[in-house]
Amino acid sequence: MADFELAPSLLAADFGYLMRDINAVEGSVKYLHFDVMDGHYVDNISFGLPVIQSIRKYTDLKFYTHLMITNPEKYIKAFADAGSDIITFHVECADDPTALIDEIHSYGCEAGVAIHPDTPIDVILPFADKCELLLVMTVRPGFGGQDFMPESLSRIKTVRKAIDEAGSSAWLSVDGGINKDTIKTVYDAGASMFVTGSAVFGAEDPAKACCELSSCITA
Numbered sequence: 069m070a071d072f073e074l075a076p077s078l079l080a081a082d083f084g085y086l087m088r089d090i091n092a093v094e095g096s097v098k099y100l101h102f103d104v105m106d107g108h109y110v111d112n113i114s115f116g117l118p119v120i121q122s123i124r125k126y127t128d129l130k131f132y133t134h135l136m137i138t139n140p141e142k143y144i145k146a147f148a149d150a151g152s153d154i155i156t157f158h159v160e161c162a163d164d165p166t167a168l169i170d171e172i173h174s175y176g177c178e179a180g181v182a183i184h185p186d187t188p189i190d191v192i193l194p195f196a197d198k199c200e201l202l203l204v205m206t207v208r209p210g211f212g213g214q215d216f217m218p219e220s221l222s223r224i225k226t227v228r229k230a231i232d233e234a235g236s237s238a239w240l241s242v243d244g245g246i247n248k249d250t251i252k253t254v255y256d257a258g259a260s261m262f263v264t265g266s267a268v269f270g271a272e273d274p275a276k277a278c279c280e281l282s283s284c285i286t287a
């Protein structure tokens with residue numbers, strides 16, 4: 069049984085043909101990653117609620133929403149109502165991360181806590197057994213197509229140790245620069261949920277790209 073999952077990031081899809089691109093990966097993955105950017109926390113604006121809400125009608129994939137927004141507490145209910153299965157916020161943007169996790173759970177969603185590469189990794193460790201996913205950013209959030217930051221590897225190992233020591237079954241997710249060259253090393257460091265944008269939707273055949281990425285781990 070696979071002990072990892074891929075979560076293709078729609079940020080790298082063709083926004084004029086979103087359902088075409090989603091249909092292309094539907095048979096290959098269980099999760100779809102939505103990068104919500106507000107132009108405040110990150111220097112980019114992507115898409116938001118209406119896009120997620122609309123896509124929800126057309127696919128049964130699990131929606132892994134990645135909020136790169138300030139004041140996430142204002143929008144948790146809206147992203148739950150829009151159809152998110154996992155709602156992930158940045159620890160840097162939350163005054164009370166535990167309260168946000170509780171709120172996410174109260175809507176029947178799974179909770180994720182993300183950490184920026186510049187934030188000391190210890191900040192995320194207390195949440196290892198309080199949420200369903202810890203997201204270690206492996207690039208600076210805001211843009212797809214960046215190179216994986218190799219210094220993330222020791223951060224991933226630290227989080228893996230904390231999850232295991234807490235007896236938690238939380239996903240250890242990574243996001244940014246995951247491709248055929250990096251995925252195995254990152255898996256070996258302890259990651260289990262791989263967000264991949266350009267490596268999947270930038271490929272000629274997204275389904276084949278998912279298959280090849282998985283094979284890098286299982287081969």
Ligand code: DX5
Nearest residue numbers: 077209210212213245265266
């Ligand atoms: C970056 C986003 C990522 C992005 C990853 O801020 O959080 O999810 O789509 O893109 P790639 O896989 O191209 O680095």
Ligand code: ZN
Nearest residue numbers: 103134243263
């Ligand atoms: Zn993301």
